[in-house]
Amino acid sequence: MVKTIRPKLELLSRRFIEKIVDEAYEILDKQGIFVENKEALKLFSEAGMKVDRKTHRVHLKRRLVEKCLAAAPSVVKLYDRTGEKEYTVGGDEVHFDPGSTAVTILDHKTLEQRKPATKDLVAFSRLTECLDNIHFQSTSLISFDVPSPIADIYRLYIGLLYSRKPIVTGTFRVESFRPMKDLLAAVRGGDKELAAKPLAIFDACPSPPLKWSNLTTQSLIDSARAGLPSELISMGMTGATSLVTISGTLVQHVAENLCGVAIVQLAKKGAPVIFGGSPSSFDMRRGTTPMGAMETMMIDAGYAQIGKYLNLPTHAYMALSDAKTNDAQAGFETGLGAVIGALAGINVISGPGMLDFETCQSPEKLVMDDEICGMAYRLISGIAQREDPIATDKFEGFTPETQFLSMPHTKKWYRMEHSYPVIADRDTYDAWVGLGRKPIAERASEHVDKLLRTHLPVLPDEDARKELTRILMAYAKANGITALPELS
Amino acid sequence: MKKEELLAGIEKAIIEGRKSEAEDLAREAIKAKLDLTEVIEKGYVPGIQKVGDLWEKGDYFLPELITSAECMKAAMAVLQPELDKANIKTKSKGKAVIGTVEGDIHDIGKNLVASMLSANGFDVVDLGADVKIEKFVEKAEETKADFICLSALLTTTMLGQRKAIELLKQRNLYGKFKVLVGGAPASQKWADEIGADGYAENAMLAVKAAKRIMGA
Numbered sequence: 001m002v003k004t005i006r007p008k009l010e011l012l013s014r015r016f017i018e019k020i021v022d023e024a025y026e027i028l029d030k031q032g033i034f035v036e037n038k039e040a041l042k043l044f045s046e047a048g049m050k051v052d053r054k055t056h057r058v059h060l061k062r063r064l065v066e067k068c069l070a071a072a073p074s075v076v077k078l079y080d081r082t083g084e085k086e087y088t089v090g091g092d093e094v095h096f097d098p099g100s101t102a103v104t105i106l107d108h109k110t111l112e113q114r115k116p117a118t119k120d121l122v123a124f125s126r127l128t129e130c131l132d133n134i135h136f137q138s139t140s141l142i143s144f145d146v147p148s149p150i151a152d153i154y155r156l157y158i159g160l161l162y163s164r165k166p167i168v169t170g171t172f173r174v175e176s177f178r179p180m181k182d183l184l185a186a187v188r189g190g191d192k193e194l195a196a197k198p199l200a201i202f203d204a205c206p207s208p209p210l211k212w213s214n215l216t217t218q219s220l221i222d223s224a225r226a227g228l229p230s231e232l233i234s235m236g237m238t239g240a241t242s243l244v245t246i247s248g249t250l251v252q253h254v255a256e257n258l259c260g261v262a263i264v265q266l267a268k269k270g271a272p273v274i275f276g277g278s279p280s281s282f283d284m285r286r287g288t289t290p291m292g293a294m295e296t297m298m299i300d301a302g303y304a305q306i307g308k309y310l311n312l313p314t315h316a317y318m319a320l321s322d323a324k325t326n327d328a329q330a331g332f333e334t335g336l337g338a339v340i341g342a343l344a345g346i347n348v349i350s351g352p353g354m355l356d357f358e359t360c361q362s363p364e365k366l367v368m369d370d371e372i373c374g375m376a377y378r379l380i381s382g383i384a385q386r387e388d389p390i391a392t393d394k395f396e397g398f399t400p401e402t403q404f405l406s407m408p409h410t411k412k413w414y415r416m417e418h419s420y421p422v423i424a425d426r427d428t429y430d431a432w433v434g435l436g437r438k439p440i441a442e443r444a445s446e447h448v449d450k451l452l453r454t455h456l457p458v459l460p461d462e463d464a465r466k467e468l469t470r471i472l473m474a475y476a477k478a479n480g481i482t483a484l485p486e487l488s
Numbered sequence: 489m490k491k492e493e494l495l496a497g498i499e500k501a502i503i504e505g506r507k508s509e510a511e512d513l514a515r516e517a518i519k520a521k522l523d524l525t526e527v528i529e530k531g532y533v534p535g536i537q538k539v540g541d542l543w544e545k546g547d548y549f550l551p552e553l554i555t556s557a558e559c560m561k562a563a564m565a566v567l568q569p570e571l572d573k574a575n576i577k578t579k580s581k582g583k584a585v586i587g588t589v590e591g592d593i594h595d596i597g598k599n600l601v602a603s604m605l606s607a608n609g610f611d612v613v614d615l616g617a618d619v620k621i622e623k624f625v626e627k628a629e630e631t632k633a634d635f636i637c638l639s640a641l642l643t644t645t646m647l648g649q650r651k652a653i654e655l656l657k658q659r660n661l662y663g664k665f666k667v668l669v670g671g672a673p674a675s676q677k678w679a680d681e682i683g684a685d686g687y688a689e690n691a692m693l694a695v696k697a698a699k700r701i702m703g704a
Contacts, residue, residue, distance in 0.1 A: 103673065148647070207593055239551065240596050284549035287597065287690055288672075359673070 004382040006092055009343035011302050017309050020247065024254035028060040033210045033259045037217035043266040058259075065258050068265035074311045076229045076272040078136070079197040081164040081187055081460065087135060089229070089274065090313045092345035094380065096338070096373045097136035097168045098128055099320050099354030100203065101155075102361035105141060108445045111325055113360050116141040118485040121155065123452060124353075125162035127363055130451045133373035134352055136201075138168040140361050149479040150472075152176045156183055156200070157472045161465065161487070162457050168231070168350060170203035174215055177202075177222040179475040184228070186467040187460060195227025201274065201348065205233040206256040208241035217263060224264045224271035231274040231315050231348065232260035237282040237289050238299075244282075246299055253277055253303045261312070274348060275307030276315030278358070289357055292322045292333030301344040313347045317358065319369060319376075320351030326365050326441035330355060334365075335372050342376035364444035367451070371421050378419055386413060423447055491522060495531040498563075502535025503542070505555035507562050514566035524567055525576060536560050536607050543692055553691070554600065557607035580611045582702040585628045586637035587615030588671075589648030594641035597671055600691035601637060608695045621652045628665045635666035635685070635701055637694070646673045650682040666701045670694060 012020070027033075035041055036056045045051045050059040075090030087095060104113035105120050121141045128137040139155035146154045152172040159167050160183060171177050181194070188194040202223040204216040212220075223230045234256040236242025242249040257275055264273040281295035282288075290296060300316040307314040318337035323329035334352070341349040352373060353366035387409075394409055404410055423443050425432060459465060476484060489497070494517060501509040510532075517527045539556040542548040571578060584605055588598045595617040606612045613631050615623060624636050640646040649669045656662040666685040669678065679687035685701050688694035 213593065237596075284551060285546075287550060287600065357672070 001388055002385045004384040006345075006382055007343055007380055008092070008345060009301060009340060010305055011298060011344075012305050014309075016247075017306050020250050020306060021254055021309070023251045024258060025062040025065065027210070027251065027255050028065065028258060029062060030059070031210070032057040032059040033212070033255065034058075035212045035217055035259070035263070036214045037212065037221075039221055040212070040217045040263050040266075043263070047266055060259060060262060065262050068262045069258075069310055069312070071265045071269045072261055072273050072312060073270065074313070076274060076313050077198070078166040078201070078229070079199060080166055081160065081199060083188065083193075083197050085164075087166060089347045091347075092380075093347055094342045094345065094349060094377070095135035095347060096133060096319060096349045096352055096369075097138045097165075098124070098134060098140045098366055099317065099351045099358055099361065100138040100140055100168055100170070102141050102354060102359060104356075104360045106325065106355060106360055106362040106365070108362070108364050108441065108448075113324070113356070115144040116361070117145040118143045118158070118487065121158045122162055122487060124361065124363060124366070125159050126452060126455065126457055127366060127448060129163035129165060129458065130455045131367065131370040133370045133377060134366070135165065136168055136348070137163045137165040138350060139170070140353065143485070145485045147479070147481050149173070150476050150481060153179050153183065153472065153475055154484075156180050157468060158487075160184070160187055160468060161459060164458055166198075167200045168203065168348065169200050171215065171219050174218045177219060179471055181222070181226050181228070182471050183468055186471060187464060191226065198228050198272070201229045201231050203231045203233050203276075204260065205235060205278070206260065208234065208236045208256065209252055210256060210259075212256075212259060212263065220260060220263045220273075221267040224267040224273075227268075227271065229272035229274055229313075230260070230264055231276040232257045233276050233278050233315075233317075234260075234303075235278040235280070236299075237280050238295070239284065240282040240287075242279070246295060246302065249279060249299055250302050250306065253279055253299070254306055257303075257307075273312065274315045275303070275310065275312040276348065277303055278317040279303070288322075290322045291317060291320050291351070291354075291358060292329070292337065294336070297337055297340045300346070301340055304341075304344050304346045308345065314345075315348035315350065316341055316344075316346045318346070318349050318351050319373065320354035320358065321365075322355070322357050324356050324360075326355075326362060326368065326444065330365060331368070331372075331440070334369050335375075338369070338372045338376040339379060342373075342380045345380075363448045364441050367447050368423055368440060368444045371423055374419055374421075386417075489516065489520075491520075494520070494522070495527065498527065498531030499535040499538065502532055502556055502559050502563075503538050505552060505559055507555075507559045510559040510563040511566050514563045518567070518570050524571055524574070525578065528564075528567065528578060532560060532563060533609070540608075540692060540695070550600070554603055557603035560607040561603070579609070581609040582634040582698065583611040583613070583631060584635050584637050584668075584698065585613045585615065585624055585631065585633045585665075586639070587619035587624060588617040588639045588641070589624075589645050589652070590618060590620050591648065592640050592642050592645035593617045594671075595639070597641065597691075598637075598639035601639065601670060601688075601694040604691040604695050605637075605698055608699075610695075610698060621648055621655055624652055625655055625659065625661065625665075629661070633665060635668060635698065637668045637670065637698075638684075640669075640671040640673065642673065646671065646678070649674065649678075649684065653683050668694065668697055668701070 280289040281293040318341040321333035352369035686697040
């Protein structure tokens, strides 16, 4: 049998990658990078790096960063809530998760963006649980019916209750890490068990150009020590917070992420870390950051290729759109992003469901995007030989009357070779008219309703639920909050 | 160089965003003992206005806009000591206290607005990013500002815009200092909801909004 090729997209030559990495190292050494966190500066100082505690500038030597890179695992394993299902984050594996931390939800009925509430977050988590091509969940929405001091931990609590999938999350405040980690440990049955089978990824963003804030640096350190993977989310905006050229933005991206890798490894050698990002092409007319721009996707594919060269798992914010409703733009930008990200072999792709520059989530879009992700998965699974010979035996005794439809070969392979969308329109014109000429968002909305009706929530067992609620309430009380919204 | 030539040169230098030329021509105007108010009104101001027109027509993008605004600022810095010496007060369109609200370190949008306000004849007191709400109010009182511009990029920090207005109300300063809000999550609806005097979605519109609230 001929081996199936895993189709791959590479935008940079080896020489180009080496040049970008060399320049990133040179900047880290000569110009240095700002790290506004005392503990990290201490770690760097102890590792023999030149640190200016007043300006928070640290000069990183290449040999230290290379040592840190060598200590970082090239593959991260994530486990679902049950601890049984394992996901490999590394190699060319691709896992999609909904774009995280949306501040609005697109109301399908009114087509207006509105503030999400707890019931939206519950429904969104349940929906994510149902979708086969969305492997991970994320703390997708911010519920505005809970007070902001507990907004980050609350999202995690809801996610852990209503979906078994591993979860991509992050902290809004330094103090939040502890209770968030406690929630995760409660599901696993202890800190050690959690480190052995991580259930969550913590996103941490440097502030471009070349700065790690106190909050995100602390998140890196805390996650490393808890054995939880951090995702480095560098986010240069071309010509606004990074150089205007794509290659220049890549140099800065690599420099920021390398510093993140060093912080993680100095905090705990061997801790899991993912080379990610959310950079964007900056719109020089409107001052916006289009995630659906081809240039944004090129930066993503470019740094992911460099992440692979550095032997790290990778992540990007792709398969999302800047459209404000579920229109054609929402589809084409998401489709392009999903396909490019999958071809680039990016391990974690955050974005499905998202609209309007990473600010708005749409349940209808999420189910449409699930189909898009399915198409991307199909593409990267490639063209397989399947049988040997491929065809000659099937043509033995061939006549004009030969029936392909009834061939055992057809029945054996048609579901493996082809996919059958639920939402995309493949009807004839007359059938489409007969079904009421429904636009895709309408069909998606019906599918959302059906999924939520037919898939009952898969909650953790009662003891775990009680423990999760206890941790949340203790943290809420510590912040002066005594009541939280009803969940159903 | 004749005065008309000089004024035309100044206008062109601003439009094309050539900083050293804009500064050199300012020095030349001083050397030639020209009426500096006239130099500003007939050279620099028409220049920056044309830049605004080119932006509105869609010919100019942010890099041109900001480069020209910075040229304007540099040239004004050359002229200012002379204006002070001669005790000439340039007509300010109004004084703004501007900053990005507490908890938010994003300052690109704020910088764009500050540059454009300043280039368009406003006095600008830039407090930077991650600014405490109290500081906006205190600085506005201290500098006798006309209005306060609050920038926020995050939805979590945009609440600071509301808090600022509440603080103004508490201190009986609401109305005394007008408030403009901006930043990715802000909107006219939000501005109305919290009782701000104006909202602008980009730096050019911020200038318009500022002119409007100053009654110009």
